[in-house]
Amino acid sequence: MATPQTRRAGTIILAAGLGLAAWVLAASGESAEVTVYSARSHYGQEPAMEAFTKKTGIQVKSFGGEAGPLFERLKAEGDKTPADVLISIDAGNLWNAARAGLLSKVDSPDIAANVPAHLRDPDNRWVGLTVRARTIMYNSAKVKPEELSTYEALGDPKWKGRLCLRSSTHIYNQSLIATMIKRNGEAKTEAIVRGWMANGPTLINGDTKILEAVAAGQCDVALTNTYYLGRILAKDAAFPVAAFWANQPTPGTHVNISGAGVTAHSKNRAEAIKLVEFLTSPEAQQMFADSNFEYPANPQANVNPVIGKWGKFKQDDTNVAAAGEYQAAATRLADRAGYK
Amino acid sequence: MLALRPARRACWSWLAVGIAAALAVPIGAVVSSLAVPSRDVWLHLWRTQLLELIAHTVWLLLGVGAGTLIVGGGLAWLVVHHRFPGRSILEWALILPLAMPAYVIGFAFLGLFEYSGPLQTALRGSLGPGTRLPELRSLGGVVLMMTLVFYPYVYLLARVAFREQGIAVVETARTLGRSRGGAFLRITVPMARPSLAAGVALAMMEALADFGTVATFGYRTLTEAIYRVWYGMFDRIAATQLASVLLLFALALLLLERRSRGRARFTQAARGTATVEPRPLPGWRGAAATSVCLTVLFFAFLLPVGQLSWWAAAVVRAGRVAPDFAALLGRTCLLAGAAAVVACALAVLLAYAVRLHGGGAVRLATLLASMGYALPGAVIAVGVLLPLAWADHALVPPLERALARPLGLLVTGSAAGLILAYVVRFLAVGLQTVEASLGKISPGLDEAARMLGARPGAALRRVHLPLMRGGVLTAAVLVFVETMKEMPATLLLRPIGLNTLAVEIWERTSEAMWQEAAVPALTLVGVGLLPVVLLIRLTTRR
Numbered sequence: 107m108a109t110p111q112t113r114r115a116g117t118i119i120l121a122a123g124l125g126l127a128a129w130v131l132a133a134s135g136e137s138a139e140v141t142v143y144s145a146r147s148h149y150g151q152e153p154a155m156e157a158f159t160k161k162t163g164i165q166v167k168s169f170g171g172e173a174g175p176l177f178e179r180l181k182a183e184g185d186k187t188p189a190d191v192l193i194s195i196d197a198g199n200l201w202n203a204a205r206a207g208l209l210s211k212v213d214s215p216d217i218a219a220n221v222p223a224h225l226r227d228p229d230n231r232w233v234g235l236t237v238r239a240r241t242i243m244y245n246s247a248k249v250k251p252e253e254l255s256t257y258e259a260l261g262d263p264k265w266k267g268r269l270c271l272r273s274s275t276h277i278y279n280q281s282l283i284a285t286m287i288k289r290n291g292e293a294k295t296e297a298i299v300r301g302w303m304a305n306g307p308t309l310i311n312g313d314t315k316i317l318e319a320v321a322a323g324q325c326d327v328a329l330t331n332t333y334y335l336g337r338i339l340a341k342d343a344a345f346p347v348a349a350f351w352a353n354q355p356t357p358g359t360h361v362n363i364s365g366a367g368v369t370a371h372s373k374n375r376a377e378a379i380k381l382v383e384f385l386t387s388p389e390a391q392q393m394f395a396d397s398n399f400e401y402p403a404n405p406q407a408n409v410n411p412v413i414g415k416w417g418k419f420k421q422d423d424t425n426v427a428a429a430g431e432y433q434a435a436a437t438r439l440a441d442r443a444g445y446k
Numbered sequence: 447m448l449a450l451r452p453a454r455r456a457c458w459s460w461l462a463v464g465i466a467a468a469l470a471v472p473i474g475a476v477v478s479s480l481a482v483p484s485r486d487v488w489l490h491l492w493r494t495q496l497l498e499l500i501a502h503t504v505w506l507l508l509g510v511g512a513g514t515l516i517v518g519g520g521l522a523w524l525v526v527h528h529r530f531p532g533r534s535i536l537e538w539a540l541i542l543p544l545a546m547p548a549y550v551i552g553f554a555f556l557g558l559f560e561y562s563g564p565l566q567t568a569l570r571g572s573l574g575p576g577t578r579l580p581e582l583r584s585l586g587g588v589v590l591m592m593t594l595v596f597y598p599y600v601y602l603l604a605r606v607a608f609r610e611q612g613i614a615v616v617e618t619a620r621t622l623g624r625s626r627g628g629a630f631l632r633i634t635v636p637m638a639r640p641s642l643a644a645g646v647a648l649a650m651m652e653a654l655a656d657f658g659t660v661a662t663f664g665y666r667t668l669t670e671a672i673y674r675v676w677y678g679m680f681d682r683i684a685a686t687q688l689a690s691v692l693l694l695f696a697l698a699l700l701l702l703e704r705r706s707r708g709r710a711r712f713t714q715a716a717r718g719t720a721t722v723e724p725r726p727l728p729g730w731r732g733a734a735a736t737s738v739c740l741t742v743l744f745f746a747f748l749l750p751v752g753q754l755s756w757w758a759a760a761v762v763r764a765g766r767v768a769p770d771f772a773a774l775l776g777r778t779c780l781l782a783g784a785a786a787v788v789a790c791a792l793a794v795l796l797a798y799a800v801r802l803h804g805g806g807a808v809r810l811a812t813l814l815a816s817m818g819y820a821l822p823g824a825v826i827a828v829g830v831l832l833p834l835a836w837a838d839h840a841l842v843p844p845l846e847r848a849l850a851r852p853l854g855l856l857v858t859g860s861a862a863g864l865i866l867a868y869v870v871r872f873l874a875v876g877l878q879t880v881e882a883s884l885g886k887i888s889p890g891l892d893e894a895a896r897m898l899g900a901r902p903g904a905a906l907r908r909v910h911l912p913l914m915r916g917g918v919l920t921a922a923v924l925v926f927v928e929t930m931k932e933m934p935a936t937l938l939l940r941p942i943g944l945n946t947l948a949v950e951i952w953e954r955t956s957e958a959m960w961q962e963a964a965v966p967a968l969t970l971v972g973v974g975l976l977p978v979v980l981l982i983r984l985t986t987r988r
Binding site: 310318322 | 673675676827828942959
């Protein structure tokens with residue numbers, strides 16, 4: 107009783123099925139390579155990965171995704187995971203993966219020499235690759251740098267109606283608050299955040315958008331990561347926003363990292379360690395520094411000239427693991443303080 | 447009514463319950479999180495924001511429901527029953543926003559209309575520095591964005607329904623002394639109610655699931671809180687529990703929707719009754735109709751596409767065009783096609799089983815299987831991931847022992863697993879559309895088929911399917927386009943090394959590189975248009 111249409115539909119479905127089967131089989135082929143689960147877009151990473159392959163002959167396969175779900179996949183795959191290395195933005199995500207037993211300890215003298223201690227896991231399960239500084243941005247036509255000093259001082263009433271912040275749901279400000287909790291304790295930090303809120307900040311979800319708002323005069327001061335400004339300045343040198351290094355000379359400006367760790371169930375552990383070592387080397391670090399205006403984790407690499415103009419600054423040397431340890435507390439603190 | 451032999455009927459309902467139960471496993475995985483106590487997080491949410499979140503979610507749903515009903519239903523009525531300049535083009539062009547991902551339109555709108563955007567900057571320049579437009583980052587802004595991208599669901603279904611009603615009913619009402627407006631409100635709308643309700647329910651479920659828009663616009667809903675708890679407190683379990691609350695909303699929505707069409711059955715006598723003869727709108731009224739349609743089309747489609755093209759041009763000029771688009775396109779379409787075929791086939795089976803049997807178990811199973819649509823993509827993706835990984839860990843070790851070689855993971859991270867996720871996520875889209883269309887076929891036809899000796903399967907193939915061709919096609923296109931745009935499940939469940947257009951967009955937007963994302967986004971919209979245009983052609987010609 108099959109009509110020509112149903113027969114044709116049947117053929118199409120069959121062909122599609124076969125194609126998919128072939129595809130599934132093709133996906134399970136094996137060769138000497140390292141698989142990277144990356145909760146950081148491959149942008150900025152590609153040159154370093156290519157240099158690694160060129161140098162060692164080891165292929166790198168990158169699998170990108172959002173940090174939270176990617177963590178679930180790594181965890182669900184367990185001892186069968188194809189992942190050898192986990193790369194992620196935000197130390198908190200790496201801290202969380204390490205806490206769940208998904209990352210393994212790597213005691214490499216190279217890595218220890220390449221990256222300062224506060225940018226590494228105290229237990230050596232992950233290491234920072236790039237440094238992301240979050241500091242005060244100001245409209246250079248309306249604010250003088252002398253008026254600025256610390257994150258805390260953004261709660262001064264003189265900034266009422268002049269402050270822009272990113273939504274507290276975003277991890278960047280959660281990490282900033284988490285580090286403050288580690289340094290100052292919850293009560294003091296909550297007072298600081300309440301101070302910001304008392305100034306009625308405009309909440310904007312997106313660092314680039316915040317910088318545009320500062321340039322347009324919607325607000326005069328803000329907190330963003332510096333590389334967003336770097337990207338804009340590279341295209342438009344006259345952009346009227348400047349970076350001010352907060353909390354100098356002590357305790358220093360808040361930094362976070364994007365970093366990497368070797369997975370607990372890596373099937374190519376030696377190659378995976380080799381990759382992480384290479385990524386922290388001056389050669390690879392220079393590529394990171396040149397591609398996205400982030401600061402290299404390895405101080406031997408030079409910063410990009412666009413951001414070199416902002417001068418040297420002292421980093422808050424609280425271990426970035428604090429971003430993970432106190433992140434839940436930071437989110438709750440923001441909720442209590444009415445920071446949305 | 448001719449009774450079916452019980453054995454045959456039972457066979458259909460078992461089949462349906464089986465399929466639905468399998469598709470409801472991921473929902474089960476989400477709900478099972480409730481077994482783990484997270485009192486602490488709930489207490490914290492209760493103290494700080496829970497009531498606000500629920501209120502915001504309700505307002506959003508009401509806003510999007512009303513918005514899509516008015517815009518989608520109104521436009522469909524305008525286009526089907528009237529003749530005005532540009533109507534033949536607008537009739538299909540108004541479906542185009544369907545191909546526009548919500549995360550794209552939101553960003554384009556903010557870029558143009560926020561304080562630092564070109565429009566407000568120009569206004570401040572000419573009217574003085576105090577000039578401000580209403581804040582887009584608000585309930586109104588979010589409802590506007592979602593209405594603009596979700597109204598096509600209502601429009602599509604309503605358009606088909608209005609067309610199928612024919613003109614006879616309206617004429618009858620007119621003969622009985624109703625005004626045109628009266629006939630519309632008293633006859634046309636109530637008769638199209640199943641389709642309108644189905645479309646609005648889809649739009650509202652999509653609004654429930656959306657994270658991208660509410661996050662971009664800083665409007666806190668339950669969905670936004672799910673991510674806040676998951677990513678911000680590293681508490682996936684509590685996040686999934688919050689998602690279970692979303693399921694309650696979705697369940698209420700679907701039950702309401704089913705109630706609204708349940709008792710009243712509107713069936714068309716047969717095809718071939720006098721088709722609608724559009725009434726000419728002369729003079730200014732015609733111009734008004736044209737400009738209403740154009741306004742919607744402009745904001746929902748032309749403007750964001752223009753913004754994307756602007757960015758894309760800048761990227762292309764700078765020579766930063768990216769990857770191998772042919773391969774990306776091929777994979778995106780293959781995946782979306784497979785998901786559309788599977789989802790629609792299952793939707794037809796399920797809808798038909800409900801029609802045959804209609805028992806509580808079948809209905810309930812079908813309802814549960816459609817819940818995936820109201821969950822945020824990342825949550826349902828994890829719901830699919832966990833059973834897949836569980837299956838792998840249970841099945842692979844014995845298999846490895848039998849074959850004496852390592853196999854790795856077979857279903858986790860396979861294309862089949864990804865397609866399953868799409869089906870779980872978008873079954874509701876297929877089901878709503880197919881059910882709305884199946885419901886319009888008179889039960890008399892089932893009886894006639896049976897009297898002539900056709901078994902249910904044969905009746906489905908030879909009677910129902912040909913009659914609901916438009917509905918099934920609409921369902922397939924909707925699922926196809928939805929799958930193409932889908933991001934979270936694709937990111938999480940795809941095989942390693944398999945990238946789609948949506949993945950390419952993520953690679954750029956996750957680093958806030960919106961200009962670079964414009965090229966793949968524009969490609970996505972362009973490819974999404976093809977099936978939409980095809981659909982129009984196939985459903986316009988009878």
